[in-house]
Amino acid sequence: xxxxxxxxxxxxxxxxxxxxxxxxxxxxxxxxxxxxxxxxxxxxxxxxxxxxxxxxxxxxxxxxxxxxxxxxxxxxxxxxxxxxxxxxxxxxxxxxxxxxxxxxxxxxxxxxxxxxxxxxxxxxxxxxxxxxxxxxxxxxxxxxxxxxxxxxxxxxxxxxxxxxxxxxxxxxxxxxxxxxxxxxxxxxxxxxxxxxxxxxxxxxxxxxxxxxxxxxxxxxxxxxxxxxxxxxxxxxxxxxxxxxxxxxxxxxxxxxxxxxxxxxxxxxxxxxxxxxxxxxxxxxxxxxxxxxxxxxxxxxxxxxxxxxxxxxxxxxxxxxxxxxxxxxxxxxxxxxxxxxxxxxxxxxxxxxxxxxxxxxxxxxxx
Ligand code: HEC
Ligand code: HEC
Numbered sequence: 118x119x120x121x122x123x124x125x126x127x128x129x130x131x132x133x134x135x136x137x138x139x140x141x142x143x144x145x146x147x148x149x150x151x152x153x154x155x156x157x158x159x160x161x162x163x164x165x166x167x168x169x170x171x172x173x174x175x176x177x178x179x180x181x182x183x184x185x186x187x188x189x190x191x192x193x194x195x196x197x198x199x200x201x202x203x204x205x206x207x208x209x210x211x212x213x214x215x216x217x218x219x220x221x222x223x224x225x226x227x228x229x230x231x232x233x234x235x236x237x238x239x240x241x242x243x244x245x246x247x248x249x250x251x252x253x254x255x256x257x258x259x260x261x262x263x264x265x266x267x268x269x270x271x272x273x274x275x276x277x278x279x280x281x282x283x284x285x286x287x288x289x290x291x292x293x294x295x296x297x298x299x300x301x302x303x304x305x306x307x308x309x310x311x312x313x314x315x316x317x318x319x320x321x322x323x324x325x326x327x328x329x330x331x332x333x334x335x336x337x338x339x340x341x342x343x344x345x346x347x348x349x350x351x352x353x354x355x356x357x358x359x360x361x362x363x364x365x366x367x368x369x370x371x372x373x374x375x376x377x378x379x380x381x382x383x384x385x386x387x388x389x390x391x392x393x394x395x396x397x398x399x400x401x402x403x404x405x406x407x408x409x410x411x412x413x414x415x416x417x418x419x420x421x422x423x424x425x426x427x428x429x430x431x432x433x434x435x436x437x438x439x440x441x442x443x444x445x446x447x448x449x450x451x452x453x454x455x456x457x458x459x460x461x462x463x464x465x466x467x468x469x470x471x472x473x474x475x476x477x478x479x480x481x482x483x
Contacts, residue, residue, distance in 0.1 A: 147482075148291055151283035154194070154478055156187045163325030163470065164334045165365055170246060170320060174219065185317055188300045193318025194312060195296070198477035199288060202270065203230035204277040209270065210295035210315070213239045216473050219411030220322055225422020230277040236388065238422040243410050243470075244322035250370045255420040256390045257372065262319065265313040280308040287311070293419050324410040324470040348464030351457055358461070360447045361406045367468070375448050376439025377419045386441075388421065402443055413466045427465050431458040 159170050170185050196202055200209045213227040213235070214220040220242035227235045237255055248399035251260050259265035270276045270283060286308045287293050300314065329349070336343035345353070352358045363369050372391040379402060380387055391403035404420045418424040424433060433439070435458060437450035453461070 147295065150292065150480075150482060153480075154191060156191050157188055159185050159190070160321050160323065161324055163330070165325030165330030165470075166244065166247075166323060167365065168247065168432070171265065174454055185320060186300070188296075189314050189317040192296050192300050193314035193316070194291075195478055195481050196315050197318050199481050201276065201481075202276055202280075202283060202311075204282065205230045207231070208276065210276075211477055213243050213275070216476055218415040219243050219324065220470075221411075222414035223415055223417075225417050225424075229275045233277065234276045235274045237420050238417070239415075240407060241411055241415060242319055242322050244291065244366050244408060245322060246320035247366060248370050249364075249368075252370055252372075256392075256394050257405055258394050258421055262316045263309075263312045266315045267308070271339075280311075283311065284308060290483050296482055308378060323474065324408075327470050328412070328467040329464070346460070346464060346467070347457075348460035348462070348467075351453065351461050352464050355457075356451050356453060356461060357447070357449075358434075362409050367409040368406045370405060372400065372405055373445045374441070374443045375400045375404075375433075376402070376441045376444050377404065377433070378402065378421050379439045379441040390420070399443060402441060409465060410468050411470055411472075413469050414472075427462045428458060433462055462470075 118340070162169050174183065196210075197214075198209050198211045200206050200212070202209060208228070208230045209310070213229070215220060215222045218241075221239050225238055227239050229235060240255065245262060250257075253259035253262060253265035259268050267280070270278050270280065284306050294304040294306065297306050297310060301310050333343060352362075359367075361369050361373055378387045378390075379385075386392075386402040389401050390399040391405075392398070394400075412418075413427060416424075416426055418427070418430050424430050431453070434448065435451045435453050438444055438448035
């Protein structure tokens with residue numbers, strides 16, 4: 118092993134220089150771009166996800182007959198990681214939705230184009246192809262993935278761009294024109310084409326193959342009865358977490374008031390959540406239940422990133438949430454012991470998947 122490393126060392130510097138040249142000159146041939154970013158078959162879902170992506174996706178898809186297209190996914194991958202999608206060319210979707218952290222990240226708020234700051238925690242995007250209800254963002258302000266992609270591009274706190282400006286900007290790059298032609302049949306860049314490609318790529322973000330999934334799968338395969346861990350039994354039993362964190366994605370995709378962000382001094386929510394969308398008074402402080410897959414990868418937690426660890430989330434639920442006039446009746450004091458809370462944290466950690474193993478392209482169409 119050591120010998121091989123020594124042997125390769127003299128090549129490391131020229132290789133790095135060559136890569137740097139490719140990157141700086143930006144005129145790598147399209148052949149190289151093709152070679153480094155081949156069209157890949159639609160990924161097979163990992164253990165833990167029961168449906169696949171190969172047929173027409175019936176849920177929350179713009180047209181029910183639409184199928185995922187591998188070329189569209191490749192184009193979306195470039196766009197998702199390309200900072201030129203933002204108004205000042207300084208932020209990519211993946212700078213906030215980071216692949217290694219379940220497509221979320223590890224800060225309570227994030228920095229958008231021109232150093233703006235988001236008001237909410239960046240949510241994870243794993244298993245986004247499967248939504249029980251078409252609600253996107255913490256307050257469900259978008260009703261389709263495509264609509265949420267447009268919102269991200271236009272939001273002054275995220276990409277801060279105008280669609281016309283983005284279309285004009287991307288149209289300056291011949292190689293992008295070529296890939297839009299390959300994907301859509303004509304070399305025309307439009308808003309819906311950009312968002313369609315970005316949405317297709319995001320529908321391939323999957324999380325499964327976790328310790329929890331593999332254990333259940335093994336048991337099923339060997340036809341043996343499986344013993345739940347202590348934390349899992351509490352999650353689905355005494356602690357009642359599955360009243361909201363249901364099914365294989367551990368979410369109902371609905372809105373609840375658990376008191377996060379309630380300000381006892383002003384008697385208001387710092388962020389009114391679902392109320393901003395519906396204007397129904399009893400929706401104040403309601404936020405969408407997030408998936409718990411990959412959750413241990415992206416502290417701090419909640420829409421405002423106010424809880425530093427999974428243990429602090431457990432303390433919040435154990436106390437019966439934060440008292441406020443609209444608190445969900447499903448949130449009650451739990452009387453869990455310290456050890457029981459720790460066991461639930463261990464269960465949440467067992468939901469981590471191995472991650473996508475793709476940090477995005479090294480360079481982009483020019
Ligand atoms: C500056 C950080 C930032 C950037 C850049 C960013 N996002 Fe987001 N994204 C967020 C935040 C914060 C939210 C939550 C918004 C809310 O609830 O109001 C969000 C929400 C989303 C959601 C909804 C997820 C859910 O669970 O419903 C999707 C999808 C999404 N972003 C996709 C994108 C795409 C695609 C891009 C690039 C075009 C992008 N984002 C760029 C911060 C960012
Ligand atoms: C009444 C529905 C409900 C119940 C019951 C519930 N949750 Fe939640 N959970 C939510 C909602 C809604 C949020 C988002 C709240 C917010 O950000 O304001 C959330 C957020 C979380 C988060 C943060 C995830 C992230 O990405 O930031 C974790 C972890 C979590 N819940 C775990 C649990 C556990 C463990 C239990 C059981 C002890 C539980 N939940 C019970 C609805 C519920």
